[in-house]
Structure formats: structure tokens, C-alpha cells
Amino acid sequence: MPTVVSRPSTAAGVNGARPTAPAPAPAAGELTGSADLARIAAGLGIELGEPADTVPADARKLSRVLFARLRAAEEGTAEYSYVRGTLIELNMALVKFAASRFAHRKEPMDDIVQVGTIGLIKAIDRFDPSYDVEFSTFALPTISGEIKRFLRDTGWMVHVPRRLQELRLTLAKASDALEQLLNREPSPAEMAAHLDLTEAEVMEGLTASQAQSASSLDATAPDSGPGEGGDVLADRVAREERAFETVLCLEALKPLIAALPEREHTILSLRFGAELTQAQIGRRIGISQMQVSRLLNRTLTGLRAALLAED
Incomplete structure (x- = not known):
């Protein structure tokens, strides 16, 4: 954008009178509105509509520019608030992608997306454009970790011993740390090596974590054949007790x-x-x-x- 320079009024310096010239223009390159954002997008060859509807490739390009602007802006200013809010809208697809991995849980998807958005905001506040990594790579583990913490706090459906509850928490923290390091979910063997545990102990803790949710006995079995009338879980795990x-x-x-x-x-x-x-x-x-x-x-x-x- 063109640089606007406002010159001080000499009249004010002489007699103290308030200058009658127009108010100073915004600082050079300041980004505080959709028109400014559209001009930046046009310079990148992007036809911008609603930020939330931007395709991922264009969102990545815009995010690189906006992160540089965010770090240069002073926190609390109109530009900082606008750029930060725009980054959240541009990257909501990351939240929806991370939330889709937990669609099988009993919690409403709206709640999971809301918690994932908190993780996205944390990632935006922590990300440094000088990192040699795409923002999406940095943000996904943070978003997933926030969702996992929320799901861990929703309670247990089946009582398990305290030892296994504590082991599950240890495994969850180790999984978050390794996921940040490896940019993927760690295997049980990798978590066992990280925590100096046996793989059998890790598997026991992972099995215990499944007690946080329960499936209806009327639900169709996961490995049922295609078509209607598949086996329900009750047919496999339940039997009639005549006495x-x-x-x-x-x-x-x-x-x-x-x-x-x-x-x-x-x-x-x-x-x-x-x-x-x-x-x-x-x-x-x-x-x-x-x-x-x-x-x-x-x-x-x-x-x-x-x-x-x-x-």
C-alpha cells in the first residue's frame, strides 16, 4: 500500500492554535478493514470472499503475510485485533479437521469445535513467523491437545483403579509432547521408550482410557457387514440371564x-x-x-x- 506521510502544522507551532488540516491518516500500511485485506489478497493473486471460506492453499499464503503484520502491530491496537481475528477465521478449517478425528465421542461436535477454537487461538498467539514450519503444522498438535484435555476432563463412564487413571494421564501428556516433536501421533512403542515403561504397560493405560466413553448396546457393531440390519453390539456381548x-x-x-x-x-x-x-x-x-x-x-x-x- 502507498505510504502516507502527515506533515506537522507550522501554525500550531507558532501561535498554539489547533490546526484546521484533516486528521492524520492511518499509519503506513495499517490493516484494519476488509478493503485493506482484499488489497493484500489481490497482491497475492487471491480472490478473497469470506475469510472462513478461503481454500487452504490461499489461507496459508494470507496467513504468512498476516502473521508478519500481527507481530509488527502493537497489542491492543485496532490493527492487532483485526489481524488476529482474521487469522482465526482463515484457519478454522484446521479446527474442523482436528475435531473430525473425535467425531465418535459422545460429546456434541459443537462443543469439540469450540474447544478446538481455543487451541487455535493459543497457537496463533504463540506462533512466530521466523519458525521454519507452516502454521498448520504448528497449530494442529496444539488444537488436538486442547480437545484431548477437554475430553479427558469429561469424566469416566466405567470406574478404573487410580493407578490406571494416573497412567492414562501420564500417557496423554507424553502423547501431546511426542506429537509436537514428531508431527504425528506416537506409537505405543515410542511412548514406552519415552516414559521408560514396557509396551504392555502402555497398552494397559491406553485400554483404560477407553473407559471414558461407552457405546449403546443398540448400536451397530463396527465390523458389521454393509446394508441394513447389521449386527448390534447387544447380540455379541449380551445374553439373556433367565434367573x-x-x-x-x-x-x-x-x-x-x-x-x-x-x-x-x-x-x-x-x-x-x-x-x-x-x-x-x-x-x-x-x-x-x-x-x-x-x-x-x-x-x-x-x-x-x-x-x-x-x-
């Missing part, structure tokens, strides 16, 4: 039986515990077989009604 309902009924009956009068309680115990006949029970407690039958029927009817009644 389960019996156990539930017995647990529900315990307080009902405990509340019975002593004689009815004794009759139930002798009939279904000791498996005595009604005549034997009558002789044992000193009543007739007919009385035992009536008491037993009345007790069972009452228990059945109480068991079926809604709370």
Missing part, C-alpha cells in the same frame, strides 16, 4: 416376608425351605392340615398382591 427375574423377585419379597406374623413366617419356611407337607407342618406347630392350607393360601395371595402392587 435374573427370579433374583429380582426374591429381593423384592425379602421385606414382605420379614413383615409376616411369626406363625405364617414359620409355615412358609417349613413348606418351601424344609419342604414339609401340609400335614407334617400341622403336626409340627399343632394345628390341622386344613388350617395350614388356609393360612398358606392366604399368605401366598397376600405376598403376590404386594409384589405386583405399584409403589
Whole structure:
């Protein structure tokens, strides 16, 4: 852009009067609006629309120029705020790409993108144009690390021992550090060497990290064949326990039986515990077989009604 030089008014220096000349123009090359950005883009051979819709190759070219402007601008000025905001818009594709790697998690994608944007802002604030690396290469590990920290803090779906929880945190930190160093996700063997652990210990920690999320038993199995009607997870990992309902009924009956009068309680115990006949029970407690039958029927009817009644 052309350099604009404002000359001081000699009248003001002589008599102190406020000069009537127009206000000074913005500093040379100052970037504070979309028109200035469009001129920079045109100079790079880029037809600029909305910054967020810029294709990645053009976004990289513009970002190189804008980072130089950002570092030259004074923090807190209009130019600094505009350039920083434009860099965020230009590089939102990095956030969406990083977030897509975590699409299988239970957290809403909007939340993951929002957290990833925080990582992008941190990367922009830390990046130095003198680094011999593309901004995207520098930013992706930072964005992914921010998302991973968010997912680690969302809680565990299944309880695991404290030792494994701490091991998982250690592995997560090591993974972030190695990912920054290697520009890719480290292998279990590389993490084991970095932490002086065995590969089996690393695999145990990685397995424990899966307890942070759970899949529905009604979900289709990952390796199901194509087409509708694939196997659901419940068909593979669950089976019907026929005695389960019996156990539930017995647990529900315990307080009902405990509340019975002593004689009815004794009759139930002798009939279904000791498996005595009604005549034997009558002789044992000193009543007739007919009385035992009536008491037993009345007790069972009452228990059945109480068991079926809604709370």
C-alpha cells in the first residue's frame, strides 16, 4: 500500500492554535478493514470472499503475510485485533479437521469445535513467523491437545483403579509432547521408550482410557457387514440371564416376608425351605392340615398382591 506521510502544522507551532488540516491518516500500511485485506489478497493473486471460506492453499499464503503484520502491530491496537481475528477465521478449517478425528465421542461436535477454537487461538498467539514450519503444522498438535484435555476432563463412564487413571494421564501428556516433536501421533512403542515403561504397560493405560466413553448396546457393531440390519453390539456381548427375574423377585419379597406374623413366617419356611407337607407342618406347630392350607393360601395371595402392587 502507498505510504502516507502527515506533515506537522507550522501554525500550531507558532501561535498554539489547533490546526484546521484533516486528521492524520492511518499509519503506513495499517490493516484494519476488509478493503485493506482484499488489497493484500489481490497482491497475492487471491480472490478473497469470506475469510472462513478461503481454500487452504490461499489461507496459508494470507496467513504468512498476516502473521508478519500481527507481530509488527502493537497489542491492543485496532490493527492487532483485526489481524488476529482474521487469522482465526482463515484457519478454522484446521479446527474442523482436528475435531473430525473425535467425531465418535459422545460429546456434541459443537462443543469439540469450540474447544478446538481455543487451541487455535493459543497457537496463533504463540506462533512466530521466523519458525521454519507452516502454521498448520504448528497449530494442529496444539488444537488436538486442547480437545484431548477437554475430553479427558469429561469424566469416566466405567470406574478404573487410580493407578490406571494416573497412567492414562501420564500417557496423554507424553502423547501431546511426542506429537509436537514428531508431527504425528506416537506409537505405543515410542511412548514406552519415552516414559521408560514396557509396551504392555502402555497398552494397559491406553485400554483404560477407553473407559471414558461407552457405546449403546443398540448400536451397530463396527465390523458389521454393509446394508441394513447389521449386527448390534447387544447380540455379541449380551445374553439373556433367565434367573435374573427370579433374583429380582426374591429381593423384592425379602421385606414382605420379614413383615409376616411369626406363625405364617414359620409355615412358609417349613413348606418351601424344609419342604414339609401340609400335614407334617400341622403336626409340627399343632394345628390341622386344613388350617395350614388356609393360612398358606392366604399368605401366598397376600405376598403376590404386594409384589405386583405399584409403589
